[in-house]
Amino acid sequence: MTLDEWAVRDLPAWPQYDDAERTALLRALEQGQWWRVAGNEVDAFEEEFAAYHGAARAIAVTNGTHALELGLELLGVGPGSQVIVPAFTFISTSLAVQRRGAVAVPVDVDPETYCMDPTAAAAGVTSRTRAIMPVHMAGQVADMDALDKLAADSGAAIIQDAAHAHGATWRSRRIGELGSIAAFSFQNGKLMTAGEGGALLLSHEDEYHQAFLRHSCGRPPTDTRYLHRTTGSNYRMNEFSAAVLRAQLGRLDGQIDLREARAALLTELLAEIPGVRPQRRDDRCDRNPHYMLMFRLPGVSEERRNEIVRRLVAHGVPAFVAFRAIYRTESFWLKGAPDTTAEELAERCPNSEAINADTIWLHHRTMLGTEHQMRQIARAVAATLREV
Numbered sequence: 001m002t003l004d005e006w007a008v009r010d011l012p013a014w015p016q017y018d019d020a021e022r023t024a025l026l027r028a029l030e031q032g033q034w035w036r037v038a039g040n041e042v043d044a045f046e047e048e049f050a051a052y053h054g055a056a057r058a059i060a061v062t063n064g065t066h067a068l069e070l071g072l073e074l075l076g077v078g079p080g081s082q083v084i085v086p087a088f089t090f091i092s093t094s095l096a097v098q099r100r101g102a103v104a105v106p107v108d109v110d111p112e113t114y115c116m117d118p119t120a121a122a123a124g125v126t127s128r129t130r131a132i133m134p135v136h137m138a139g140q141v142a143d144m145d146a147l148d149k150l151a152a153d154s155g156a157a158i159i160q161d162a163a164h165a166h167g168a169t170w171r172s173r174r175i176g177e178l179g180s181i182a183a184f185s186f187q188n189g190k191l192m193t194a195g196e197g198g199a200l201l202l203s204h205e206d207e208y209h210q211a212f213l214r215h216s217c218g219r220p221p222t223d224t225r226y227l228h229r230t231t232g233s234n235y236r237m238n239e240f241s242a243a244v245l246r247a248q249l250g251r252l253d254g255q256i257d258l259r260e261a262r263a264a265l266l267t268e269l270l271a272e273i274p275g276v277r278p279q280r281r282d283d284r285c286d287r288n289p290h291y292m293l294m295f296r297l298p299g300v301s302e303e304r305r306n307e308i309v310r311r312l313v314a315h316g317v318p319a320f321v322a323f324r325a326i327y328r329t330e331s332f333w334l335k336g337a338p339d340t341t342a343e344e345l346a347e348r349c350p351n352s353e354a355i356n357a358d359t360i361w362l363h364h365r366t367m368l369g370t371e372h373q374m375r376q377i378a379r380a381v382a383a384t385l386r387e388v
């Protein structure tokens, strides 16, 4: 077999844009004021993003990592607090906790959905647990029924890391209707993007007021007298980003519908390949925006998985290795790590340890392709597994 025989060609590019983004950028430009304090775009985007997700309010910020930090700050997470995080996630989940001066406590994930395992989370709760931070991995909403119950029983707050979950629903409830703070990312690869950006969904007007102060160096919205009412930083989104995101939000529903259809087909095709186990859908997640299509190759070594990804990329498939388990990074141990070792955490988190080594993900632009391209991708995966 030559590489070309299995080549996947002409998948849609990402990010996508058209005259909606062009018009939006010009509109922001011609306002003559390019920061949120004097413009309209960030205010309008916050209203539209909150309404879309069924939340009372949204606050737009510089990126998803800052959204998590701001959300934790609103919950009072700081030195002395612990926050439960999944061991398998992108590093910002734990980094945000550690940047607040708190301790990130990794717990294992479910081996099929790759989301926080509620039983493992319960085992990680102590008298110092201030918050639990589930990640909606690849668009699959974490088990919010069990985690909300755990939060209610333990007195901890929930903060959803929804960086992958724009437009997702859980038992017909949108992310903003789940009753907890949720943090989003608009980084270049995300489901809607302005290159960088982030947002928090909030349930109360007072939370928005507090968030506004803290994301703007402690200043009230109309302050001209340097009245710094509280501590904070500058996490303000600029007007250009918000204008682009308003256009991107307008395209999201159509893209989710298409990805739902293509993900169903591609998942079915991949599941037929011996040795491939796609991420399982928990049916209570009745709308999954499919930020990634993930699949495991159980029993395959990390080296072989990495070689398979390299060959898939050569076949034209936008494939990537899974996130490294957070306790397998140097960053995790520098500040705010629990009093344990990577080896102990690996033993406590066997699913995260395995997923970290045997999992591959495909970028969501894949699922904006045609049915024919889904078949080509499945054939490329099958051929690559035979080759490597």
Ligand SMILES: Cc1ncc(COP(=O)(O)O)c(C=O)c1O
Pocket (backbone or CB within 6 Å): 063, 064, 065, 066, 089, 090, 092, 093, 135, 161, 163, 164, 184, 185, 186, 187, 196, 197, 198
């Ligand atoms: C699960 C998760 N949380 C948080 C983030 C952080 O978002 P950002 O890159 O916008 O800071 C990401 C981003 O890639 C992510 O995947």
